[in-house]
Amino acid sequence: MENYFEANFDGIVGPTHNYAGLSSGNVASLKNAGEVSKPKEAAKQGLAKAKSLADLGLVQGVLAPHMRPDLITLKRLGFTGKPSDIIEKAYKRAPEILAACYSCSPMWTANAATISPSPDTHDQKVHITPANLNNKFHRSIEPAMTAEILKKTFSDPNYFVHHQHLPEGGHFGDEGAANHTRFCTEYGDQGLEFFVFGKYGFDESKIAPTRFPARQTKEASQAIARLHGLNENKVVFSQQNPSTIDAGVFHNDVISVGNKNVYFYHEKALHEQDQAIAEIKSKFGEKPFYFIQVPESQVSVQDAVESYLFNSQLISLTPDSMAIVVPSECEENKNVQAYLKELVTMDNPINEVKVYDVKQSMKNGGGPACLRLRVCLSQQELTGVNQKTLLTDQSFSALNKWIDKHYRDEIRPSDIRDPNLMVECQNALDELSSLLGLGNIYPFQN
DSSP states (O other): OOOEEEEEEEEOOOTTOOOOOOOTTOHHHHHTTTOOBOHHHHHHHHHHHHHHHHHTTOOEEEEOOOOSSOHHHHHHTTOOSSHHHHHHHHHHHOHHHHHHHTOOGGGOGGGTEEEEOGGGSTTSSEEEEEOOOTTSHHHHTOHHHHHHHHHHHBOOTTTEEEOOOOOSSGGGOOOGGGGEEEEOSSTTSOOEEEEEESBOSSOTTSOOOSSSOOOOBHHHHHHHHHHTTOOGGGEEEEEBOHHHHHTTOOSGGGTEEEETTEEEEETTSBTTHHHHHHHHHHHHOSSOOEEEEEOTTTSOHHHHHHHTSSSSEEEEEETTEEEEEEETHHHHSHHHHHHHHHHTTSSSSEEEEEEEOOHHHHTTTOOTTTTEEEEEEEHHHHTTBOGGGBOOHHHHHHHHHHHHHHOOSOBOGGGGGOHHHHHHHHHHHHHHHHHTTOOSOSGGGO
16 A cells, blocks of 8 residues: 655744734733744744654645735725835724734644545545634635645645635634544544534534634534545544633644544543544544543643643654654643653553744744644655655755845834835745745735
8 A cells, every 4th residue: 555644834934923912812822912023033943843853754844924914905905005105004094904914823834724635535635625714814814825825835636636715704714724633543544534613603502612712613614524525434523612712722723632543632622522532433443542631630721721732743753653742831831741751651652752942933822733734645645745845954954044034033013014024025935935936926926
């Protein structure tokens, strides 16, 4: 059987990385609003994490940032004139809109799309649906550009099917792979796809969070499963625990993570959790499966939110062993640190903890898992990927030089008024589109 593996495509942090506190329900995003950001450091931290996984033998790629500020959106909202005029008018009249149009949130590519690999789909192709991200304005402007970047990255139609994002509106709120996990024994087997949603789109009588918004609907998850042609006997839908959403767990990947035959999850991750676990067991079959439930008594939901223990990457280092990739904040929380020491001694495939400094991303509300989009591929399908987007020693060096050339060391909240920041971003992305073989993908290039 052809060799399959899980590749990771990390978002490159954009040149306008800043802390605008745009994401209600994301505790870190709100807590650090207005602080001075460090774009160069942020981009290098993310890239270093990606390269270290490539050095472990994993297939690692990158996804390009979006152009910021988003002048097209600003024009749609009535700001007119030449670009510098548009920025000045928006800063004076609606600074919150300008801040949203400067956001570097596309860096969190776990929200870029939901991807089903070829062993799971009706036509044995890789199916890709960009997330509509309609719950937050600054993210709702992403899907069209994300779709173009994904098409330029997963470019061979012999292997990849690209769908349009779901209809905008609350009924089909879709946040991508942050609420999607795939279980399997081997990557090339038909997998079990696990969709977690926060609320029902069409039935307001159902239980839902009351403090913070639920961003994923069951109807959106069901639509993705239909679009991708998944076998209904190999799909599980489960609702996230509303109380954890209200505690700051805005996506399922902040309270659980899975890989192959391992599900690592918090005691309070899911609503009707026992029922969900039973359905996973039933549909997965007789082969070994490891359910690792983290008790509230050892790691509280608050500990999970503060440390992003579950916003980690579970990676397969050998056929029988895994490592958990966690942010350095996990070492700073005594309960989480103690649990991780215990985890690697338990009877499960996770036998190593790898710690990474991604503080610039963490302060804006995204950990290691937020920064990557998982894509299960065969060796043949990998040949259909834009090879310039794959991370190698040479491309890592080139990207670091590109960051050094184009990125500012710091950005203050008032810097979004500076039209030079827009020019710097355009110059950076013009060069990057050539480095990554994307062509003239950005509006300013045409």
